[in-house]
Amino acid sequence: MKKIVLAASLSLLATGLQADDIKPEKAIEYRQSVYNVMGWHFKTMGAMVKGEMPFNKEVFAKKAEIVAFMSPLPGEGFIKGTSSKEVPESKAKAILWEKMDDVKAKSQDSQKETKALAEIAKAGDEKAIKEQFGKTAKTCKACHDDYREE
Numbered sequence: 001m002k003k004i005v006l007a008a009s010l011s012l013l014a015t016g017l018q019a020d021d022i023k024p025e026k027a028i029e030y031r032q033s034v035y036n037v038m039g040w041h042f043k044t045m046g047a048m049v050k051g052e053m054p055f056n057k058e059v060f061a062k063k064a065e066i067v068a069f070m071s072p073l074p075g076e077g078f079i080k081g082t083s084s085k086e087v088p089e090s091k092a093k094a095i096l097w098e099k100m101d102d103v104k105a106k107s108q109d110s111q112k113e114t115k116a117l118a119e120i121a122k123a124g125d126e127k128a129i130k131e132q133f134g135k136t137a138k139t140c141k142a143c144h145d146d147y148r149e150e
């Protein structure tokens with residue numbers, strides 16, 4: 001079942017579902033919106049992990065689930081003609097479109113770790129949750145380091 005979901009999300013990225021009438025600005029707005037929702041929940045989880053706010057397992061598990069669900073969604077927003085070179089609102093480096101295989105691998109890796117985080121969070125072992133959060137955050141950073149403008 002998991003494999004099917006992953007394959008489906010990957011094919012969204014691969015085909016790009018590029019309807020001709022999608023405006024570049026709309027695609028950028030779409031993917032940034034998804035990332036912003038993910039970032040919102042990720043930040044709260046991070047604050048709990050760092051002890052900047054009380055650790056609440058239920059809240060953490062809910063947020064981990066949201067991030068796991070959202071993680072495959074930005075893919076289809078990366079249509080051609082939407083790099084930071086082409087559209088000022090974009091923070092996606094042009095090289096992203098030249099390195100699609102690597103981008104897909106990094107996306108897949110991140111989806112895998114966000115899913116693992118959601119599962120571990122549900123199980124409730126605080127130490128394991130914190131470890132997996134760090135592992136997951138690394139997969140976000142790995143892609144940002146290469147493909148997102150500062």
Ligand code: HEC
Binds near residue numbers: 042148
């Ligand atoms: C496969 C690559 C990739 C992965 C994995 C990834 N991101 Fe991103 N992220 C990007 C790119 C590219 C942008 C810039 C998008 C744009 O400006 O169009 C971005 C932008 C963002 C933004 C800023 C949105 C904005 O409006 O500027 C946030 C927040 C964010 N990502 C959070 C995350 C979190 C949290 C994770 C991990 C759970 C994650 N990202 C994983 C590539 C990735």
